[in-house]
Amino acid sequence: MGSEVEISGNVEMYLATIATLQIAEQPVPLSQLAEQLSHSPASVNEMCRKLVERGWATYQPYKGVKLTPEGTALARQVLRRRQLWETFLxxxxxADANEARAFACYLEHATPDDLAQRLAEYLARPEPVPATPTVDASRCAPQxxxxxxxxxxxRVTYVTINDEVASEFLCAQGLTPGxxxxxLAVxxxxxxxxQTAVRRLTICQELAMQIEVLPFSITNHSAVPR
Known part of the structure; x- marks a missing residue:
């Protein structure tokens, strides 16, 4: 069922994060998931509901969420792509470790299976992600x-806006993936x-909610022009 549905980068990050937090297949408390991803409890509840509806997770009241076998398989695919890109970088x-991790978390959501396979072959097939991943998702969780x-x-990783006018506006302002x-202020x-590389601008909360970004420390990146 899940393989027939297009999976967004946000869904992939939830799957991968739940997989990294699960210990001995025990449910992950939603409060822990919200803290790890820096998302609001309401957003986490809504996403977990969608994961359950798609058959990728189960929810136990007062305990939390746990991936189904199908959800685990999808999470391992995401973590596998992350591992490949991090190894390559x-x-x-x-690249230094922080930079490699940040870019790998961005690239994992834009890598089709055939490209991941070719990358694995180029890298002499690094060992796949173990059944119980130990990747630190908190270091690269988009929000x-x-x-x-x-x-x-x-860094902008994903834009969910379907409105053509709004998309053209964001493009003109330099708010595109990458x-x-x-x-500067909220x-x-x-x-x-x-402040982007193009100009300084103000966007409304509704528009900002449709843009997924990957926070980073300025000490490990070139500063955005001011």
Whole structure:
């Protein structure tokens, strides 16, 4: 069932994060999942409901969420792609560990199975992710731009906007996948003042909620122009 449904980067991150938090197949408390992903409890509840509906997870009241065999298989595919890209960036391009991890978390959501297979062959087939992954998901968990606070830096990983006018606006402002930004201020109504490589701009909370970003520390990246 799940393989026939298009899986967004956000869903993939939830699956991978749950997989990394599960210990001996015990349910993961939703509060722990929310803290790990820096998402609101309401957002976590909604996403877990969708995972259950698709057959990728089960939910036990007062205990938490646990992946089904199908959900575990999908999570391992995501973690496998992350592992391949991190290996490639570290061993072949000489990237530092933090940079490799951040880019691998971005690339894992944009890598089709055939490309992952070719990458594995190029790297002489690194060992696959174990049945119980130990990847630190907290180091590379994408979140909604609307969740960021003033002073945070992030890279755009996914845009869910289907409106053509809004998409053209974001493109003109430099808010496209791969773009880096800095949150300069957050107003009381949730709108954000941003600095991108193109310009400084303000976007409303509704628009920010449809942009997925990967926060990073400025000490490990070039600063976004101001």
């Amino acid at each position: 570290l061993e072949r391009l000489g 909604r731009l609307s969740n960021l606070i003033s002073g945070q830096h992030a 773009a880096e930004l800095t949150v 107003s009381s109504d949730g709108s954000l003042l941003l």
